[in-house]
Amino acid sequence: MPSTKARASSSAPRFAAKAVSAYGVAASTAWSAILCSAMAGSLEVSKAWTPPVSETGGNSPLLMTIRNNGDDADNLLRARCPVANFIEKHTVDRGEGAPAMRSISSIAIPPRQTVTLNGGGLHLMLLQMRQVLAAGERFVCSVSFAKAGPLDVEVVVASQAPGS
């Protein structure tokens, strides 16, 4: 897999983004099959996606499915993406009043379990977006786990979860 740096620079020019979008429309039906899943140790990350973003400077959720095929618990510690200045790990609190997002230090990935990051619960949050994102664009993020280490994950921009 090409390095994160190489992917980041290739997705930066706007004209390149348009070309990817046009391709994305044609390929949309086979999309979940094309989407690569990344593995590190006993962890497998798949269906990484983020919704389109029309303005820079704001925040946007980063969602993915993480499968732990091993017998040891792991923890998602941090993520870095070329499209955002910072990334936090969030959970959603549901008490009285409206649901509220809260930053947490890590996201536990229990053994033999699948953790789905989604906007209604645990998720990553892209903060201070550096560029707009159109449906069909792709970029690579580095997601780091306590035991499995860093993992390059390809993220696709889409208005709903892959395969939904």
Ligand SMILES: [Cu+2]
């Ligand atoms: Cu959030």
